[in-house]
Amino acid sequence: MIAKQTISLDHQVTQKPGNIASDMDGDKVMLSVENGKYYNLGETGGAIWELIEKPAAVRDVVTSLCNEYDVSEEECVKQVTAFLTQLDEENLIDVK
Numbered sequence: 001m002i003a004k005q006t007i008s009l010d011h012q013v014t015q016k017p018g019n020i021a022s023d024m025d026g027d028k029v030m031l032s033v034e035n036g037k038y039y040n041l042g043e044t045g046g047a048i049w050e051l052i053e054k055p056a057a058v059r060d061v062v063t064s065l066c067n068e069y070d071v072s073e074e075e076c077v078k079q080v081t082a083f084l085t086q087l088d089e090e091n092l093i094d095v096k
Contacts, residue, residue, distance in 0.1 A: 001058065004094060007084045009059040012096045013052050019092060021049060039090070044069070045083055052093065058084065074091060 028046025
């Protein structure tokens with residue numbers, strides 16, 4: 001198995017095409033047509049998903065979330081990079 005790269009603030013990420021996302025009771029849920037799986041991204045994950053609809057620097061995603069939520073930058077970086085790494089492992093995003 002090929003190991004995915006570690007996502008850092010300097011990477012650019014974007015959604016891969018072929019995913020259908022919808023809001024459901026405040027959470028974002030998504031169906032990946034490619035791998036046939038459903039995902040519950042939650043509220044914050046949904047916010048991240050929307051921020052990466054077009055290519056975005058991870059640094060800019062963190063800044064946007066820190067401005068919207070009561071979270072320290074350090075904790076936000078940790079959570080965002082972990083979430084994006086999971087999306088990358090599921091082949092749901094492009095990382096450059």
